[in-house]
Amino acid sequence: MPIKAVQQFMLGTVLSNEQQAKETLAAMKAAGYDGIELCGFMIHPIGFVVKLLTKAAGMPVGKGGNLDWHKLVQEAGLRVVSLHTDLGSLERDAHAVAEEAKSFGTQYVVITGMYRFDYGDEAAMHQLAQRLNKAGETLTAEGIHLLYHNHNCELRHVNAEKRAYDILLEETDPAFVNFEFDSYWFTEGGANALAWMQRLGPHRAVAHQRPGHPHHRQPSRPS
Template identity: 60%
Template structure:
């Protein structure tokens, strides 16, 4: 089971190719085996995408013109997977498949849809059909399609059914499987371990993060809101979650923390989290 880092963490430490090479070297030195890339960070992207990610506190950096294939290989890392948006996959499935093949990965991952109503049952059912269609096309090219969740998928489409329930029941496991991010269901009040067990072997990759509060002064009542934390520094039952990921033989455990980094440094943060992961994987 590989250990990897999600590229979205690295925008502030990949401002030029020299810095990017050093960042990747430190990732490898910390004990990680790979990196999960984003299509919008390894090729030129629109101004809107760059502004949206920056507004979310995760700037994409200037890596669209770098030779990521060479940089990753020189650092001794592999590419576990690559994130792409559904629109690009539907328009250019052959291009997406070739991109994944060039990076040496069999996984293309779709993240939650932007400005999509996950409480609309008909809309979610339509999304399931689109995922099945795209997954089938990619599989014919030797690539597997995975769906990555945030918290919006846990909105209810019926009193006892969430959008995520529909995604699980109405996608074909032959063509669509999952990269579970346990932080987001926890944030939505959902039992992440129970969800993992429900996914079973359809969980091919596991996104890991911790959730807690970094107090810089005495706590007020009520306590400050929870946020992303380094692994082992929060309150999630990560040992049980990692054990379940091992039970179903996921291909990689991928760290993705969201700003709020110790020392305000994504590199220092991922090195702290590596100590936790290295003791368990």
């Protein structure tokens, strides 16, 4: 059965203190949501530069990094469906990321590229696919599954025939890497989101939609 959940990024700065976080999570539960995807940038203290960069990208993270998120989520009666992190953190210490995911009771870790990679460079995309495979294999050994979250930058062409997302789909191993598909960003980028979802199929993707649309998440195990 699908799990209705909210990505913590979507809540922006309304999780800045304990009382506000409790009220926001309670409101989510009352609205019929079952879970939340936590973000490493928002559940740990972060530096000024990271805050500035996320704000510039339209994703302010608030001041919730010092809160007890294990307690807050449990008291709200929500489940953590996945933990959002970054590829660099996985490559530095996959074990630590896996242990944190397990501490929240989830088997899914999600990363996104966005501005971190040159999505118009074919060689860079081949390299990214290899890095994802390696990180995913390491996480799999820890009992955790890796999902990649797209924006619109993956729609950039790397050559006359292929887009960056084509490379990621074709060269990542489904045993180690699957996808959290964000239909908003592909639609915003002018793509047929449904066609891409059908191409991914039920074993490689979970659906992700923005506020104003149903946001159903059901992580699928790698086949």
